[in-house]
Amino acid sequence: MTRTLLLTLAVGLIVAFTVLAAAPTSTDFSTFYELDANSPDVYRVYNVRVEVEVVVVPAPVYYTVTYEPNGGAGSAVSIPVESGSEHIVADQGFSWYGYRVTGFNTEINGAGMPFHIGQEILVTADITLYAQWSQMIYTVTYEPNGGTGSVTDVAVKHGRKLIVADQNFNRPGHALREYNTKADGMGTAYAIGDELTVIENITLYAIWVEMFTVTYDPNGGAGTTVYAFVESGSVYIVDNVGFRRAGYYFTGYNTEINGAGLPFQIGQEILVTADMTLYAQWERVMYTVTYHPNGGAGSTVRIPVESGSEYTVDDQGYIRAGYRFDGYSYSDNGAGGRFKIGDKITITGNVVLYAQWAPNIIS
DSSP, X not given: OEEEEEEEEETTEEEEEEEEESSOSOOOGGGTEEEOXXXXXXXXXXSEEEEEEEEEOOOOXXXXXXXXXXXXXXXOEEEEEETTOEEEOOOOOOBBTTEEEEEEESSTTSOSOEEOTTOEEEOSSOEEEEEEEXXXXXXXXXXXXXXXXXXXXXXXXTTOEEEOOOOOOBOXXXXXXXXXSSTTSOSOEEOTTOEEEOSSOEEEEEEEEEEEEEEEEOTTSBSOOEEEEEETTOEEEOOOOOOBOTTEEEXXXXXXXXXXXXXEOTTOEEEOSSOEEEEEEEEEOEEEEEEEOTTSBSOOEEEEEETTOEEEOOOOOOBBTTEEEEEEXXXXXXXXXXXXXXXXXXXXXXXXEEEEEEEOOOO
């Protein structure tokens, strides 16, 4: 019968004892061994021949693969790896806000041997792998959201500021009010020119408002038609657009050309719910033609006349003893020109006509 006992004598040494029974007369194990009364776990061997075979097994050599976060958050990780074996580069959960791990390198500045996650390394010495970082790049997307125009993507590095820009989107009957992080306008709003700090991918949706047109028509006055675009449902203040008309007073606006509609004055508020036209309203400037008897008998007569109209000089029946009527003049002494009854005068201002008198000559 053969029994083998393995004993560890020292680190890295394993001794195998082969016990050969000499001509056993019994198969009873106690024929060759007896339990030591003082040590229950120890057997005494007798009546045997012992051959000792010593097998020396070298202890394995281990090297350390060290992962360094290299500026990121997390602790260095050291992994023992048996010499000559393969080690698979693994993600160690390092993090750095605004950055992502692009791999590892044997140099802190990335100038050494690069390794990507999942790559195998043949380990023959200690090695340190430094995490390599790249600043994250996000996409800001402009979305026309019902308008016409192409979706625009802008690449922005983490933490950088973006100036919100007009993308020339268009939507008939509407105007761009703003951009918003929600398509329904319930997110964060940004006006064109606002600064946006980019820390993630973001979509900016065009937010449209229905627009109506308030049209100013000069209605015979001097000036070109003026258009004002007003958001639906908003309050609009009637403006002075500078129309003029010679010989007329501007009296306001009206929704009908003949003044039979709704009247509006400059500065008045309008709730705009549809397109509308405001027609300038004009009233003739009135001047006065005054007849003065200038020493004759009769009363001063005042006649209102529309600006720009032709007025026919009329006889007011003035008389003067010893004189005969000799027409009218703009001045009492006749130095301002002479007008006889029936002459035409274009009225551009107030006019005073003084009766002119010539002495009667007795022959």
